[in-house]
Amino acid sequence: MKIALIEDELHLNEAIKLLLELENFNVESFKNIREFLRESDNDYDIIIADISLPDGNFLQELSKHKKIGEETKIIIMSAHGELDNIKKAFDLGAEDFIKKPFEPEEIILRVKKLFKTKKTKLSENIFYDPESKTIITPNSKEILTKKEAMLLELLIKHRGRFVSFDTIAATIWDEPVSSNTIAALIKRLRQKIKNKDLITSKREIGYMLI
Numbered sequence: 001m002k003i004a005l006i007e008d009e010l011h012l013n014e015a016i017k018l019l020l021e022l023e024n025f026n027v028e029s030f031k032n033i034r035e036f037l038r039e040s041d042n043d044y045d046i047i048i049a050d051i052s053l054p055d056g057n058f059l060q061e062l063s064k065h066k067k068i069g070e071e072t073k074i075i076i077m078s079a080h081g082e083l084d085n086i087k088k089a090f091d092l093g094a095e096d097f098i099k100k101p102f103e104p105e106e107i108i109l110r111v112k113k114l115f116k117t118k119k120t121k122l123s124e125n126i127f128y129d130p131e132s133k134t135i136i137t138p139n140s141k142e143i144l145t146k147k148e149a150m151l152l153e154l155l156i157k158h159r160g161r162f163v164s165f166d167t168i169a170a171t172i173w174d175e176p177v178s179s180n181t182i183a184a185l186i187k188r189l190r191q192k193i194k195n196k197d198l199i200t201s202k203r204e205i206g207y208m209l210i
């Protein structure tokens with residue numbers, strides 16, 4: 001699992017990074033927003049970020065780059081634990097909010113919590129964790145984006161039956177979208193499931209999870 005850590009307090013940054021790496025997480029740490037946007041590859045499972053950073057407010061930046069919140073799970077940490085900040089964080093897609101000060105070990109508990117729930121069996125050795133939105137195979141864990149998770153959960157709900165393009169569009173986008181847009185989302189989901197045969201399609205009818 002790959003984690004981005006954005007924290008300008010050097011000692012806290014180093015402590016959290018070390019603890020996460022001791023748990024075998026792959027961590028890239030940043031001291032400010034500019035550094036994160038410039039140097040990161042944006043291919044993260046989780047982003048752990050302070051709100052108040054030297055070059056701006058992370059929540060404001062998140063509102064400008066909404067795709068970040070759609071594709072990555074976010075844990076916010078801040079000394080500013082006012083209700084407005086907490087509400088805004090969750091409205092922007094954050095999974096968790098940690099008030100400072102806290103023990104660095106708490107981060108480990110919060111991260112692990114994202115991956116602990118009842119799983120849905122997709123095939124003999126592939127499972128879906130609906131709480132953490134994760135595909136789990138014997139050799140990997142793939143976190144789904146919000147749209148990928150919505151699509152998979154829709155297919156699970158109607159497993160064994162075809163789900164029409166119109167139903168998929170209405171459920172995930174709440175508006176008509178092109179078949180190419182849906183096909184692109186299906187392709188990304190198949191890649192993360194690592195078994196393209198689990199989702200079958202029929203022209204002009206839709207998709208089905210077998």
